[in-house]
Amino acid sequence: MSHSPAPDNVLVDPPAGSLRGVVEDGLAVFRGVPYAAPPVGDLRWRAARPHPGWSGVRDATADGPSAPQMYREEGDPVLGGHGSPPFGEDCLTLDIWTPAADGARRPVLVWIHGGGFVSGSGSLPCYSGATFARDGDLVVVSINYRIGPLGYLYLGPYGDAPEEGGNHWLTDQLAALRWVKENIASFGGDPDRVTVAGQSGGAVSTAALVGHPQARGLIRRVVLQSPPLGLELPGPDAYLERTAAYLELCGAEDVHGLRALPWQDLIAAGAGLFAQTVQWGYWPTPFLPVIDGITLHHHPAESLLQAEAAGIDVVIGWTREEANFGFALDEGYAAATREQVTARIAQTFGGPSAAGVYEAYERARPGSRPADVLMDLITDELFRIPAVRLAEAMAEAGRPVRAYQFDLPTPAYEGRLGAAHCLELPFVFDNFDQWRHAPFLAGLAPVVRDGLAWTMHRAWIAFVRTGDPNHPDMPAWDPYDTGTRTTMRFDSVVTALGDLAGASRLLFGPGRPSA
Known part of the structure; x- marks a missing residue:
């Protein structure tokens, strides 16, 4: 009382x-x-x-x-x-x-x-x-x-x-x-x-x-x-x-x-x-x-x-350019060479495959510098691939799981951050007034920002209340399965896509969720 x-x-x-x-x-x-x-x-x-x-x-x-x-x-x-x-x-x-x-x-x-x-x-x-x-x-x-x-x-x-x-x-x-x-x-x-x-x-x-x-x-x-x-x-x-x-x-x-x-x-x-x-x-x-x-x-x-x-309901997701948070503004990484990045790739994929993996990342992001390839690699191996593998394993076990990727890039720092780690937070909480101190939100168009925040914030609320994140103001967000691999893309236009992480998933191949 x-x-x-x-x-x-x-x-x-x-x-x-x-x-x-x-x-x-x-x-x-x-x-x-x-x-x-x-x-x-x-x-x-x-x-x-x-x-x-x-x-x-x-x-x-x-x-x-x-x-x-x-x-x-x-x-x-x-x-x-x-x-x-x-x-x-x-x-x-x-x-x-x-x-x-x-x-x-x-x-x-x-x-x-x-x-x-x-x-x-x-x-x-x-x-x-x-x-x-x-x-x-x-x-x-x-x-x-x-x-x-x-x-x-x-x-x-x-x-x-x-x-x-x-x-x-x-x-x-x-x-x-x-x-x-x-x-x-x-x-x-x-x-x-x-x-x-x-x-x-x-x-x-x-x-x-x-x-x-x-x-x-x-x-x-x-x-x-x-x-x-x-x-x-x-x-x-x-x-x-x-x-x-x-x-x-x-x-x-x-x-x-x-x-x-x-x-x-x-x-x-x-x-x-x-x-x-x-x-x-x-x-x-x-x-x-x-x-x-x-x-x-x-x-x-x-x-x-x-x-x-x-029996526990799960939502799991990542941002499109997670690693840009820690590396995109670092001048030491901006100057990275193809040889350095290929050597780093070799630590994950082995030496014989490294050059081919580098070229696969180049094709996926035309015009990419070595630093961009490195950041995409780190995003994949640390965040995106383990999350996808976990969603796959949960789906195969009949466990309810929904997956998303946050895609809205920030224009801050001439766009170098992209959709970086942490960028989804103010959208999920829908409380931009509490993020006035954050340089990474500079330049976002208010109408795009507020529209995406409305969608995400209410999806999280719906999930907390019911275990289902769907609500009338967004496309149908179906559970992830190994057939359609439905992944919600949160961007200026919110879209449910099949196998959104497919290129990375195929590059890394099957494996444990944690590696």
Whole structure:
């Protein structure tokens, strides 16, 4: 039961404890709600623990700290700066937007932010759940979780709880889903109709959660936006090479030495690991999930094919030029030679095939420079091909899945970004006013921009509500199957096409979803 003590405040009494939120534009909003114990002190590099709770009414009108991370005030040339949020280790909190904290049992959307496993925050204004809550009559939850070394460093023998494994980020997200299951009814949500959606690293998280034994009964459907499922994820032995390098950068011998350091030093050492692990022509990932056999038994791409994932509705998609986000504005890559790119292709396809693959990419994009071929290759091997292979495998197993490609190019930077990684986000949320800081949206024609956002935003709402993204203002979006391979193309004109990724699919041939 809830009541409003004042026109701009709202009280809710979920099992976790009483909360005071605020009314914003007709929505009840609760910010900085803890879903697990602060992972500080001896709980650094330990699995998420239940929150001890609180007495009285807890104020939930301000965001909690974002997870510690590298930060530049000016941001980057694609996404820009987000302002300077406070960072802190006491970051296991979530934000909630709801039309009313009543007994309506609305569908629930849980958002997991991306950021290359090292950056981002669920409380960024661009991830506000307000548009989904208002336009779709949904309850929206956005979570913060541990990232970078605090969330993804695998300690193994250097730690003090080997039975807990690694992937502390995953234990956080499981704790958040359990919290939603136990508490969301008090916010007007239906705990049995939960959709988890994520983008990039957050989509890898979402996939990992789907087939996880501890997530059974917590997820009804998922949206995977640009998951880099082509990443090779290390096992414990392979990861420990990174761990040893990181410990050396920190000047520590084990977890006890690491716990003696302030988080700022841990993040700075992460930048050093970034420099050590970067490879030419590859998306940089200093920290990765680890397939440790304890918290994570399968590559997240394969998690969706486990028995635990049966019956879960799936939307999966990618942008046409994912890799342009990280490479198109880099002058070092702009100067790449045909020989360099052919050598990089050989690392994926083998030396004898490399020249032919290069020529196939040239034919697919007439007038392409070596850098363009490289970016198309990275897009394919990291994003498009694993997503297509997953859709194929799910279709063959009789699992419901719908596929899309976001094609609308941005005119920013003389069009060099194309339809880059992250570009679909403001269209999905339909909240361009929250993306004013983002250079990559410059020059988009408002009528085209707003029309596509209307279509995508309402498709996502329809999917969250029913498991079917179709609505009257778009072409029929049929499930993906291995006959028609229907893929929705989101562009200035939205079109359902057969085998949209066919050229790349045939070039790479059959294979596992994760490779």
